Amino acid sequence: MEKIFGRPEALQDRVLSYCPGCTHGIIHRLVAEVIDELKVREKTIAVAPVGCAVTAYNFFNCDCQQAAHGRAPAVATAIKRVLPDRVVFTYQGDGDLASIGTAEIIHAANRGEQFTVIFVNNAIYGMTGGQMAPTTLPGQKTTTSPYGRDVKTAGYPIKMTEMLNTLEAPLFLARVSVHDPKNVNKAKEAIKKAFEAQIQGKGFAMVEVLSTCSTNWGMTPVEALKWLENNMIPQFPLGIVRDQEGGAR
Amino acid sequence: MADRVMMKGNEAIAEGAIRAGCHYFFGYPITPQNEVPEYMAKRLPEIGGTFIQAESEVSAINMVYGAAGAGARAMTSSSSPGVSLKMEGISYIAGAELPCVIVNVSRGGPGLGGLAPSQSDYFQATKGGGHGDYRLIVLAPASVQEIIDLMYEGFVTADKYRNPVMILADGILGQMMEPVTLSEVKDLQIPPKPWATTGMINGKPQSIINSLGLAYEDLEKINIRLQKKYQEIAAHEIRFQEEETADAELIIVAYGTSARVAKTAMIKAKAQGKKVGLFRPISLWPFPSQRIQELAQAGKRFLVVEMSAGQMVEDVKLAVNGKTTVDFYGKLNGTIPSVIDVNNAIIKCFASQGVA
Numbered sequence A: 001m002e003k004i005f006g007r008p009e010a011l012q013d014r015v016l017s018y019c020p021g022c023t024h025g026i027i028h029r030l031v032a033e034v035i036d037e038l039k040v041r042e043k044t045i046a047v048a049p050v051g052c053a054v055t056a057y058n059f060f061n062c063d064c065q066q067a068a069h070g071r072a073p074a075v076a077t078a079i080k081r082v083l084p085d086r087v088v089f090t091y092q093g094d095g096d097l098a099s100i101g102t103a104e105i106i107h108a109a110n111r112g113e114q115f116t117v118i119f120v121n122n123a124i125y126g127m128t129g130g131q132m133a134p135t136t137l138p139g140q141k142t143t144t145s146p147y148g149r150d151v152k153t154a155g156y157p158i159k160m161t162e163m164l165n166t167l168e169a170p171l172f173l174a175r176v177s178v179h180d181p182k183n184v185n186k187a188k189e190a191i192k193k194a195f196e197a198q199i200q201g202k203g204f205a206m207v208e209v210l211s212t213c214s215t216n217w218g219m220t221p222v223e224a225l226k227w228l229e230n231n232m233i234p235q236f237p238l239g240i241v242r243d244q245e246g247g248a249r
Numbered sequence B: 001m002a003d004r005v006m007m008k009g010n011e012a013i014a015e016g017a018i019r020a021g022c023h024y025f026f027g028y029p030i031t032p033q034n035e036v037p038e039y040m041a042k043r044l045p046e047i048g049g050t051f052i053q054a055e056s057e058v059s060a061i062n063m064v065y066g067a068a069g070a071g072a073r074a075m076t077s078s079s080s081p082g083v084s085l086k087m088e089g090i091s092y093i094a095g096a097e098l099p100c101v102i103v104n105v106s107r108g109g110p111g112l113g114g115l116a117p118s119q120s121d122y123f124q125a126t127k128g129g130g131h132g133d134y135r136l137i138v139l140a141p142a143s144v145q146e147i148i149d150l151m152y153e154g155f156v157t158a159d160k161y162r163n164p165v166m167i168l169a170d171g172i173l174g175q176m177m178e179p180v181t182l183s184e185v186k187d188l189q190i191p192p193k194p195w196a197t198t199g200m201i202n203g204k205p206q207s208i209i210n211s212l213g214l215a216y217e218d219l220e221k222i223n224i225r226l227q228k229k230y231q232e233i234a235a236h237e238i239r240f241q242e243e244e245t246a247d248a249e250l251i252i253v254a255y256g257t258s259a260r261v262a263k264t265a266m267i268k269a270k271a272q273g274k275k276v277g278l279f280r281p282i283s284l285w286p287f288p289s290q291r292i293q294e295l296a297q298a299g300k301r302f303l304v305v306e307m308s309a310g311q312m313v314e315d316v317k318l319a320v321n322g323k324t325t326v327d328f329y330g331k332l333n334g335t336i337p338s339v340i341d342v343n344n345a346i347i348k349c350f351a352s353q354g355v356a
Helices: A024-037 A052-058 A072-082 A094-100 A102-110 A160-164 A181-199 A221-235 B009-019 B035-046 B057-069 B080-096 B122-126 B144-161 B171-175 B216-236 B256-271 B289-297 B312-320 B339-352
Strands: A044-048 A063-066 A087-093 A116-121 A172-177 A205-210 A239-243 B003-008 B024-027 B050-053 B074-078 B100-106 B137-139 B164-170 B177-182 B240-243 B250-253 B276-281 B283-285 B301-306 B326-330
Touching: A024 A052, A024 A087, A024 A116, A024 A181, A044 A052, A044 A072, A052 A063, A052 A087, A063 B057, A072 A087, A072 A094, A072 A102, A072 B024, A072 B050, A072 B057, A087 A094, A087 A181, A094 A102, A094 A116, A102 A160, A102 B057, A116 A160, A116 A181, A160 A172, A160 A205, A160 A239, A172 A181, A172 A221, A181 A205, A181 A239, A205 A221, B003 B009, B003 B144, B009 B035, B009 B100, B009 B144, B009 B164, B009 B171, B009 B177, B024 B035, B024 B057, B035 B050, B057 B074, B057 B080, B057 B100, B074 B080, B080 B100, B080 B122, B080 B164, B080 B216, B100 B144, B100 B171, B122 B164, B122 B283, B137 B144, B144 B164, B144 B177, B144 B216, B164 B171, B164 B256, B171 B256, B250 B256, B250 B339, B256 B276, B256 B301, B256 B339, B276 B289, B289 B301, B289 B312, B301 B312, B301 B339, B312 B326, B326 B339
Parallel strands: A044 A063, A044 A087, A087 A116, A116 A205, A172 A205, B024 B050, B024 B074, B074 B100, B100 B164, B137 B164, B250 B276, B250 B301, B301 B326
Antiparallel strands: A172 A239, B003 B177, B137 B283, B240 B276
């Protein structure tokens, strides 16, 4: 019998540590499939964040460094400078990338560092138990915004992809979602382009992936997917915002 | 062929590192160490190395983490307030057991402090600074030549134990010029680094650079292993210099710039008929406690001289453990003790300690 579907080689045969219904698993798989399709697994080095994906080194079947909270872009910068012919990517959440690590991501992008960033935005802190993130929606209740995010005192969700799009150096910037199969396919296409940009030595690439956190949102996984579609996408519009190959969008 | 040249301490830090095979430098400007990144920015591209002016000291130390984790000899340098910013990263580097060199051309604090030299970062360098039970190997040069030599020793020792090394200098050492001999380094002593994340090429098993031990037993095991390593370092990496201690009744204990002033004061005191010696710790961690203990058991008394309110003096007192007296003379941030100051402290010791 012909095997037509299996685990990507770039994913280890381990049970993921994510909650049931969490979309991290889908995103891990997409990254792993892309690595396999581009045949770069042996020369890939992943940088894990602090957050739910802190143990990503147990899931990706490639060399990995675990970085301090928010510092993955600095760590990835140096790995790529030391080993320019390897493929380096960071996998970061919204607290890691858009809060404590804003300086690191902006400056790595601004230097045009040649690595790929997978930015998982689920509008909340998952690992620490559901606190407000920089990407938490206006009015969204979290454990540290129990009355809902008040934009008068806590500001508005930060749109990292658009913010990085103000810089000259980045090559590829996109926001995708994984709330339905059609978008999962689009997400994979964007992730592939982001890795290809690096492999071709062209520059910095980031894909922001809208993701769910049914546990801390207090929803069923299905409700969470709907909530993402109805609430996050209007706040964080999907699409490729920068593709210097294909011109400005 | 060895070159004899005049060199500024900060330039010696950079040149010493390059000669030790360090081709990756990550830093952020701060006085009084700016000649280090400036020298690296010029030299490293010439030899195919990488210089990055990071967006912050925080980022710079995490770049060192990434580069060291990828198997390269890498370093950063800064001065006191900047080194404080690096402490998170240093703790991670110690936890992940990554070899690298961190230079602190220290200045006065606390807070923004001043630009003048100081030795008030001794506690931070030797007692932790960042979180967790970790140790840095801390080396304190006292001349520009010794900076060159210790940069090499620093990288070799870091690689030997997979442990970060700190070179603790001060603004005087960074800014002053002295003649140095630049010998050709014949053996870089770079060991193989199969643990580095260079990719799973040719069947290499997965490398993980990590300081996480989520399970309670895991973290305990990690810490037991680290402590074992630190004991090994403490047993083998003690460095110090003694002058005129054999017949001394009073021994001045001082490191770095203070040791140079103390030496002149010692010579002056000897001319005054006082039996004085000098003990200069070069490794501040591991601290040469055992030798100080031996000297205390032989009845020697001590005067600790520091450009601080008294930090290393605590380690001297721990080593002496009440066997004899330990006096202290300190100059606070921004001023350097004069020979007369130290000489007066020596005379006072002889009077109060009843040393003839």
